[in-house]
Amino acid sequence: MAEERRREVAATKAVEQDVRGGRVPLIVKEFVAGGVAGGVAKTAVAPLERVKILFQTRRAEFHTVGLLGSFQKILQTEGLLGFYRGNGASVARIVPYAALHYMAYEQYRRWIILGFPDVGKGPVLDLVAGSIAGGTAVIFTYPLDLVRTKLAYQVVGPSRLKNKGPYHSSEQVYRGILDCILKIHRQNGLRGLYRGVGPSLYGIFPYSGLKFYFYEELKRHIPEEHKQDVIMKLACGSLAALLGQTITYPLDVVRRQMQVQALSTSNNKSGKGTFESLVMISQTQGWRQLFSGLSINYLKVVPSVAIGFTVYDIMKSWLKVPSRDEAAAASAVTENKSNHPSSLHTS
Numbered sequence: 001m002a003e004e005r006r007r008e009v010a011a012t013k014a015v016e017q018d019v020r021g022g023r024v025p026l027i028v029k030e031f032v033a034g035g036v037a038g039g040v041a042k043t044a045v046a047p048l049e050r051v052k053i054l055f056q057t058r059r060a061e062f063h064t065v066g067l068l069g070s071f072q073k074i075l076q077t078e079g080l081l082g083f084y085r086g087n088g089a090s091v092a093r094i095v096p097y098a099a100l101h102y103m104a105y106e107q108y109r110r111w112i113i114l115g116f117p118d119v120g121k122g123p124v125l126d127l128v129a130g131s132i133a134g135g136t137a138v139i140f141t142y143p144l145d146l147v148r149t150k151l152a153y154q155v156v157g158p159s160r161l162k163n164k165g166p167y168h169s170s171e172q173v174y175r176g177i178l179d180c181i182l183k184i185h186r187q188n189g190l191r192g193l194y195r196g197v198g199p200s201l202y203g204i205f206p207y208s209g210l211k212f213y214f215y216e217e218l219k220r221h222i223p224e225e226h227k228q229d230v231i232m233k234l235a236c237g238s239l240a241a242l243l244g245q246t247i248t249y250p251l252d253v254v255r256r257q258m259q260v261q262a263l264s265t266s267n268n269k270s271g272k273g274t275f276e277s278l279v280m281i282s283q284t285q286g287w288r289q290l291f292s293g294l295s296i297n298y299l300k301v302v303p304s305v306a307i308g309f310t311v312y313d314i315m316k317s318w319l320k321v322p323s324r325d326e327a328a329a330a331s332a333v334t335e336n337k338s339n340h341p342s343s344l345h346t347s
Contacts, residue, residue, distance in 0.1 A: 036312075037098060049152070092177060131208055138204050150174060150260060218239060233310065234305070242301055
């Protein structure tokens with residue numbers, strides 16, 4: 001264990017030196033790989049994400065018809081493109097979010113190893129690095145998440161269906177990402193762009209930390225010959241995401257309802273904080289509402305995590321980003337040949 005820890009510290013120092021060198025920094029490669037992975041995974045599950053948001057925010061005509069009924073209504077009123085309403089904002093948010101999330105997790109992990117060499121692998125390292133990385137990503141990208149929710153919440157049929165169907169809505173429509181941002185800022189200022197950020201942070205800290213911890217811990221129990229198998233990564237990532245999502249999902253529901261509060265005519269409660277909203281939803285809508293859409297989220301998490309981790313690994317391989325084990329092994333070999341571990345490069 002001590003030898004393994006020494007090698008990881010040496011590899012981390014080598015990474016830091018490479019970042020200061022003339023080649024493409026490792027953190028840039030991780031940023032690019034994470035962004036591509038996030039964008040591909042999010043687009044693949046966009047239809048389920050749209051329906052989940054409509055369930056979470058208690059859109060009247062969708063709340064009681066179930067998953068298949070919701071798909072039918074969206075198809076009837078908005079066509080195929082309706083399944084991707086708000087996905088532009090979602091991808092615009094998830095690309096920088098995923099890029100920051102993956103990169104920040106790896107970077108915080110390296111900083112912790114360098115600053116506290118005696119910290120062992122496990123809960124402390126992965127929980128702390130994952131939690132801080134999640135919070136960092138949320139703070140920088142939250143306004144785009146807010147815009148995504150508002151765009152997805154709107155249900156407006158194409159012009160040929162106006163005034164002809166039972167699901168037509170006369171509510172004002174945001175014309176796009178920029179239009180939505182400008183209107184929110186004009187009405188409520190910068191504070192309006194961060195409405196609901198409280199439950200997002202409360203939720204992301206434990207979720208992100210638990211997700212990374214469970215994923216890394218499960219991977220450590222995989223036999224060496226199966227560590228690169230996509231199926232094994234899917235199983236570990238999916239289980240980690242499902243555990244984290246179940247624990248923190250009520251905060252996600254609170255966040256969604258706070259985000260669409262101004263649009264919802266059925267919710268005249270305003271100015272509630274995160275925990276006040278949590279209690280209010282439980283009392284007025286029932287505790288089951290705190291888990292509304294969770295089954296859809298389960299359906300969404302499995303392919304999303306599978307695609308995300310797979311694309312991330314493919315991108316890292318294409319960008320010649322070494323795994324931690326490879327970096328540690330290379331560092332050990334370099335140290336045996338020389339007392340200058342700075343000769344280790346990552347590309």
